[in-house]
Amino acid sequence: MQYFNDGPGRAHSRSSAVHVAEVENAGKSEEREKNAGRGTADSCGGWKRWWHMTERDGGVYVQCEVASLTRDIPTGLGWMNQNLL
Numbered sequence: 001m002q003y004f005n006d007g008p009g010r011a012h013s014r015s016s017a018v019h020v021a022e023v024e025n026a027g028k029s030e031e032r033e034k035n036a037g038r039g040t041a042d043s044c045g046g047w048k049r050w051w052h053m054t055e056r057d058g059g060v061y062v063q064c065e066v067a068s069l070t071r072d073i074p075t076g077l078g079w080m081n082q083n084l085l
Contacts, residue, residue, distance in 0.1 A: 009055035016048040 001015040022034040047068040054061045 011053045013051045014049065020047060 001013060003011065003013045005011050023031060024034050025031045047066060049067075050065045052063040052065075
């Protein structure tokens, strides 16, 4: 995770991961990765995330962008793939 001060009232951060997975029985001897190697939404190849923050109008505006690499199209997003082809 990296943080940047872009000037008065402005900042951004970025983070990335090469492997993200859901774990069952965390901290126990039977801990294991859920759905290992199946490319589900819970176990993706990697992601990058950008946050942009701007102080304005008496508050803070926050924008988040995420890019994810998965093997399969996550459940619920299949319609998007059909519309883009």
